[in-house]
Amino acid sequence: MTVREAQVKEIHVAVAVIIRDERVLIARRPDHVHQGGLLEFPGGKVEPGESVQAALVREIAEETGLKVPEASLEPVIGIRHDYGDKRVFLDVWATRAAEGEPEGCEGQPVEWLDPDRLRDQDFPAANRPIIRALRLPAQLAITGTAASAGETIERLRSGLAGASQALVVLRAPAMTGPDYRQLAAAAVPVCEAAGAGLIVHGAPEVFYGTPGACGLHLPWREAAKQAERPIPVSAWLGVSCHDATEIDQAVAIGADYVTLGPVKPTLSHPEEPTMGWEAFGTLVSGAPVPVFGLGGLTLADLPEARQQGGQGIAGISFWWPEN
Numbered sequence: 001m002t003v004r005e006a007q008v009k010e011i012h013v014a015v016a017v018i019i020r021d022e023r024v025l026i027a028r029r030p031d032h033v034h035q036g037g038l039l040e041f042p043g044g045k046v047e048p049g050e051s052v053q054a055a056l057v058r059e060i061a062e063e064t065g066l067k068v069p070e071a072s073l074e075p076v077i078g079i080r081h082d083y084g085d086k087r088v089f090l091d092v093w094a095t096r097a098a099e100g101e102p103e104g105c106e107g108q109p110v111e112w113l114d115p116d117r118l119r120d121q122d123f124p125a126a127n128r129p130i131i132r133a134l135r136l137p138a139q140l141a142i143t144g145t146a147a148s149a150g151e152t153i154e155r156l157r158s159g160l161a162g163a164s165q166a167l168v169v170l171r172a173p174a175m176t177g178p179d180y181r182q183l184a185a186a187a188v189p190v191c192e193a194a195g196a197g198l199i200v201h202g203a204p205e206v207f208y209g210t211p212g213a214c215g216l217h218l219p220w221r222e223a224a225k226q227a228e229r230p231i232p233v234s235a236w237l238g239v240s241c242h243d244a245t246e247i248d249q250a251v252a253i254g255a256d257y258v259t260l261g262p263v264k265p266t267l268s269h270p271e272e273p274t275m276g277w278e279a280f281g282t283l284v285s286g287a288p289v290p291v292f293g294l295g296g297l298t299l300a301d302l303p304e305a306r307q308q309g310g311q312g313i314a315g316i317s318f319w320w321p322e323n
């Protein structure tokens with residue numbers, strides 16, 4: 001901690017993502033306050049001695065008139081951000097059970113917006129990861145092994161038919177450059193037909209060589225080489241991370257999400273030491289980016305991953321069809 005950081009006390013802010021009919025409630029901050037004039041999620045400072053859940057219930061009632069049962073609140077993400085004039089910890093929780101019709105009780109306009117319509121530049125800078133977290137699914141499907149490119153495509157098709165997935169990372173480390181690009185070109189329409197987005201895996205050139213890909217997932221060795229974000233903000237950028245230093249680099253190059261693990265032992269990397277949920281949770285709490293748990297996880301692990309502040313789970317076994 002620097003001397004200035006020690007002098008400027010961090011403010012604990014309870015931030016509410018109120019969801020109804022797949023839209024979120026957004027307010028406008030009054031012009032005269034910190035980060036004034038920008039859009040925001042309802043919320044405010046946690047009072048001394050107050051739990052974050054109690055603060056959320058109170059702030060939501062004060063600002064919007066909505067009644068929210070405390071038990072309906074689920075953790076979304078925690079973000080530490082230094083505005084220079086203020087340091088905040090945004091403790092972000094979601095509810096789908098708000099009762100009543102919202103009104104701007106403090107005179108601020110409020111409206112329901114589709115998460116896809118939320119633009120970074122309309123919100124305070126600390127909100128960027130919240131917007132990412134709302135658009136990302138809770139499962140990140142990664143492709144597993146297959147004997148050939150043709151079989152990979154068949155398994156992809158049947159995996160997507162078995163359980164719908166919003167995002168698929170096409171991981172095929174055994175394939176060389178041109179072969180991988182060919183595979184990716186064949187995978188794009190298969191994913192599109194199933195309503196999924198395809199994220200390519202590898203170096204930035206792979207993304208530029210795959211029209212129709214909706215993102216790039218950088219293995220750590222590729223992420224380590226980047227000095228800045230290698231692809232446009234309109235596409236997803238993910239990074240495979242294993243510790244806090246790697247998460248810092250992912251954030252520095254503008255990653256939209258990271259995977260973190262291995263949380264549990266895996267078939268694909270049985271020799272790697274695992275971190276377990278406690279270490280996962282500690283790393284997530286310091287990460288200003290949505291984090292997917294990775295490594296030996298099944299759908300039964302999803303609640304634990306969310307409880308630890310994670311975005312969800314990433315992996316192969318929960319969706320990839322084996323022989």
Ligand SMILES: Nc1nc2c([nH]c(=O)n2[C@H]2C[C@H](O)[C@@H](COP(=O)(O)OP(=O)(O)OP(=O)(O)O)O2)c(=O)[nH]1
Nearest residue numbers: 013015034035040041042043044045088124126127
């Ligand atoms: N409510 C809210 N605050 C946010 C968001 N993003 C973000 O950076 N912040 C920052 C702005 C402020 O520095 C801080 C919230 O403080 P606030 O001033 O709104 O809190 P409050 O309602 O308790 O205000 P006050 O009456 O005590 O002044 O968090 C957001 O989406 N919602």
